[in-house]
Amino acid sequence: MSDGTTRTIKVGYLARVEGEGGLTVTVRRGRVEQVRLEIFEPPRFFEALLRGRGFTEAPDITARICGICPIAYQMSAVHAMEDALDVRVEGQLRSLRRLVYCGEWIESHTLHVYMLHAPDFLGYPDAIAMARDHRETVQRGLRLKKAGNAIVALLGGREIHPVNVRVGGFYRVPERAELAPLADELAWARDAALETVRWVARFEFPDFEPDYEFVALRHPDEYPMNEGRIASSAGLDVTAHEYDAHFVEEHVAHSNALQSRLRERGAYLCGPLARYALNAERLSPLAREAARDAGLGPVCRNPFRSIVVRAIEILHACDEALRLIAAYDRPAEPSVDVAPRAATGCAATEAPRGLLYHRYRLATDGTIEDAKIVPPTSQNQKSMEEDLARFVAPRLALPRDELTLRCEQAVRNYDPCISCATHFLQLRIDEG
Amino acid sequence: MRARVIGLGQAAAGDDGVGLVVLDALRARGVPADIELVRAAEDATLVSLLETCAPVVLVDAVLGTPAGEVLELSPTDLARHGPRAVSTHGLGVPDAVALARTLAPDTVAPSVHVVAVTIERPAGYTQCLSPAVAAAVPRAVERVLGLVGG
Numbered sequence: 056m057s058d059g060t061t062r063t064i065k066v067g068y069l070a071r072v073e074g075e076g077g078l079t080v081t082v083r084r085g086r087v088e089q090v091r092l093e094i095f096e097p098p099r100f101f102e103a104l105l106r107g108r109g110f111t112e113a114p115d116i117t118a119r120i121c122g123i124c125p126i127a128y129q130m131s132a133v134h135a136m137e138d139a140l141d142v143r144v145e146g147q148l149r150s151l152r153r154l155v156y157c158g159e160w161i162e163s164h165t166l167h168v169y170m171l172h173a174p175d176f177l178g179y180p181d182a183i184a185m186a187r188d189h190r191e192t193v194q195r196g197l198r199l200k201k202a203g204n205a206i207v208a209l210l211g212g213r214e215i216h217p218v219n220v221r222v223g224g225f226y227r228v229p230e231r232a233e234l235a236p237l238a239d240e241l242a243w244a245r246d247a248a249l250e251t252v253r254w255v256a257r258f259e260f261p262d263f264e265p266d267y268e269f270v271a272l273r274h275p276d277e278y279p280m281n282e283g284r285i286a287s288s289a290g291l292d293v294t295a296h297e298y299d300a301h302f303v304e305e306h307v308a309h310s311n312a313l314q315s316r317l318r319e320r321g322a323y324l325c326g327p328l329a330r331y332a333l334n335a336e337r338l339s340p341l342a343r344e345a346a347r348d349a350g351l352g353p354v355c356r357n358p359f360r361s362i363v364v365r366a367i368e369i370l371h372a373c374d375e376a377l378r379l380i381a382a383y384d385r386p387a388e389p390s391v392d393v394a395p396r397a398a399t400g401c402a403a404t405e406a407p408r409g410l411l412y413h414r415y416r417l418a419t420d421g422t423i424e425d426a427k428i429v430p431p432t433s434q435n436q437k438s439m440e441e442d443l444a445r446f447v448a449p450r451l452a453l454p455r456d457e458l459t460l461r462c463e464q465a466v467r468n469y470d471p472c473i474s475c476a477t478h479f480l481q482l483r484i485d486e487g
Numbered sequence: 488m489r490a491r492v493i494g495l496g497q498a499a500a501g502d503d504g505v506g507l508v509v510l511d512a513l514r515a516r517g518v519p520a521d522i523e524l525v526r527a528a529e530d531a532t533l534v535s536l537l538e539t540c541a542p543v544v545l546v547d548a549v550l551g552t553p554a555g556e557v558l559e560l561s562p563t564d565l566a567r568h569g570p571r572a573v574s575t576h577g578l579g580v581p582d583a584v585a586l587a588r589t590l591a592p593d594t595v596a597p598s599v600h601v602v603a604v605t606i607e608r609p610a611g612y613t614q615c616l617s618p619a620v621a622a623a624v625p626r627a628v629e630r631v632l633g634l635v636g637g
Contacts, residue, residue, distance in 0.1 A: 181582070182582075182586065183582060183585045183586050183589055186586055186589040186590055187589050190589065190590055193586070193589075193590060194590055197534055197535070197590075201532070201535070204532070
């Protein structure tokens with residue numbers, strides 16, 4: 056590369072991320088001119104699909120958006136519907152929702168930490184190559200993931216695209232005895248999660264700390280999953296009803312996913328780093344101690360170290376799941392009554408990858424008239440592009456293959472779920 | 488156990504669910520008690536299901552033209568030559584088999600065959616198979632039974 060030339064680093068197909076996307080970095084005269092995360096997974100029309108359907112159908116339809124985080128979609132859907140219908144779900148039903156969310160965090164984070172992200176740090180092209188040298192470690196990862204899947208399977212009715220979550224609660228709630236096998240495995244999983252934290256904390260991380268505005272839920276008593284106010288490290292503190300006043304989604308020509316930004320300040324980051332920065336003191340004592348021992352500090356701005364924060368969140372989720380199971384007392388009814396009415400409801404919950412916002416407008420009979428879903432990958436896409444530009448600039452002298460690999464690794468820091476992020480868009484192609 | 492038959496796919500994605508339909512058809516027809524029929528909902532489950540002393544037959548959809556062809560492949564065929572598997576989320580079928588063989592070389596299934604039905608890329612959300620793929624189900628059933636001696 057020399058001045059006066061244009062160099063394009065193109066990763067045609069990103070491996071080890073969910074969905075189909077590509078990345079183009081354009082370098083001109085030795086400067087990064089443009090970074091484009093291209094999402095070419097086809098749009099999926101979910102918001103249009105929801106219009107005209109009954110309010111009770113939203114959790115089952117939106118669970119189909121993602122095979123990795125269906126619980127997140129179900130939870131945001133039921134909370135938004137309950138907001139519209141002025142229903143509160145409390146007590147053990149609320150605890151069961153938190154428990155099933157713990158299961159999803161464990162399985163989703165473990166998949167990313169062990170199968171997708173760790174090979175980058177240990178110099179392997181994929182988890183299979185890594186398993187040849189780290190067999191017991193990969194076995195631990197698979198078992199840990201299954202511990203999370205088992206929670207989702209029991210409470211959700213099945214592991215993928217669960218069917219037991221409904222507006223107002225569940226269709227069926229388990230007997231206390233049914234949770235006992237989960238607790239036995241979770242006791243092992245908690246130890247395994249602690250080992251995971253210690254394992255990933257020893258990886259080497261590049262020196263890279265962007266000045267993010269972090270956005271996550273914040274709850275007075277809990278590390279947030281289902282509930283809380285939408286907060287940011289720059290002082291934002293609003294309810295889900297105020298989301299649209301502060302956040303805007305925009306279409307960019309190179310992507311089938313909409314990009315979100317804060318109306319006032321632009322790019323922001325949601326996900327594990329944001330949750331941790333805004334809620335570290337609400338982690339379980341064991342997770343707090345592990346974070347301290349891992350050298351995380353109260354805020355972690357290095358996206359490469361997100362693997363450590365994910366491991367901390369796996370540990371917290373195991374701990375929290377055990378606490379919820381110990382305190383479980385089967386509720387008399389699996390759900391509370393809900394009655395349709397004309398209203399608009401909003402909710403945000405914490406999907407493993409970050410804030411997941413749903414808004415529904417309902418007719419008098421509960422028919423969905425309008426739906427809006429903003430997944431975390433859409434929200435992080437602008438930060439990902441800005442990060443890539445900053446990350447690549449001082450590394451332009453690297454050989455092309457190595458720089459391409461580093462770019463792929465940098466994208467994987469965000470665990471992007473491209474399948475979730477694709478929306479219906481009206482595209483106009485200029486062929487002039 | 489004489490054999491384990493594992494169905495893969497996404498029932499709501501139309502033809503992608505053909506592996507599950509073939510499994511249901513085997514169940515409806517009736518197979519000897521020592522042939523296990525099982526669904527693998529996700530990758531970690533598939534990896535652990537491959538740990539067995541019995542031969543394994545995976546039944547899955549693959550992208551290919553024309554739709555409705557029944558192919559018998561090895562996981563290596565799938566990895567090297569395509570057609571590309573579209574059933575699992577996270578790890579592909581060849582990856583899951585390779586991972587199982589790496590993690591448990593002594594206890595992994597002695598043989599893994601893939602009975603694949605070609606499909607076009609699923610475009611919508613439907614529980615139904617297209618006519619061409621539905622017509623392939625009896626042939627896929629026969630191919631599985633031929634492999635397991637059912």
